Amino acid sequence: MAALAGLKPAPLPADAVELGRIQEAWGIKGWVRLHSHSAKPEALLHAWRWYLLPPEAPFARGFDAFEGSVVVQVHGIKRHADGLVAQLAEVPDRNAAEALKGARILVARADFPAAASDDEYYWVDLIGLEVVNRQGEALGVVRDLLSTGPHSVLCLEYLAEGKLAERLIPFVAAYVDAVDLPARRITVDWQLDY
Numbered sequence: 001m002a003a004l005a006g007l008k009p010a011p012l013p014a015d016a017v018e019l020g021r022i023q024e025a026w027g028i029k030g031w032v033r034l035h036s037h038s039a040k041p042e043a044l045l046h047a048w049r050w051y052l053l054p055p056e057a058p059f060a061r062g063f064d065a066f067e068g069s070v071v072v073q074v075h076g077i078k079r080h081a082d083g084l085v086a087q088l089a090e091v092p093d094r095n096a097a098e099a100l101k102g103a104r105i106l107v108a109r110a111d112f113p114a115a116a117s118d119d120e121y122y123w124v125d126l127i128g129l130e131v132v133n134r135q136g137e138a139l140g141v142v143r144d145l146l147s148t149g150p151h152s153v154l155c156l157e158y159l160a161e162g163k164l165a166e167r168l169i170p171f172v173a174a175y176v177d178a179v180d181l182p183a184r185r186i187t188v189d190w191q192l193d194y
Contacts, residue, residue: 127144
């Protein structure tokens with residue numbers, strides 16, 4: 001499709017993380033309105049190189065010329081009203097921006113900004129970590145995190161009598177003793193029978 005002619009195919013980095021989607025064209029100069037998967041889109045705001053994947057059907061259109069991902073350079077990104085808008089170097093006009101509707105935005109984890117403090121973590125870094133209690137008993141592996149408003153909750157997966165089970169632990173200092181990313185382990189004050 002001619003509207004996407006300026007996009008360059010590029011392999012996804014091994015550490016690529018989906019951070020949002022392109023919602024629609026914004027204005028006439030090639031800007032796009034974004035949907036961020038996070039309430040705090042710092043990683044999306046910080047990265048100047050995005051990898052785009054086609055949207056899932058039935059929204060896929062225009063990406064048929066590309067197999068896999070394409071790479072774009074972010075020329076500008078800003079907050080607007082209750083969302084974000086961005087200008088991409090390879091998107092010169094509204095027609096090109098409209099052709100990207102629904103595209104998934106991925107960023108290399110290595111391009112994320114550093115966490116604001118030592119006790120803040122990106123959720124993507126916690127997925128897959130082993131969780132043990134103070135006694136060294138394995139409680140499970142982090143499968144997901146839930147945002148409950150005041151705090152997040154670790155969703156653990158573990159085997160119980162040969163079946164997968166779920167355990168929920170609030171991700172707050174009262175229960176979380178330590179997060180050791182290099183060791184891929186979280187130590188908590190939690191018992192097996194909770």
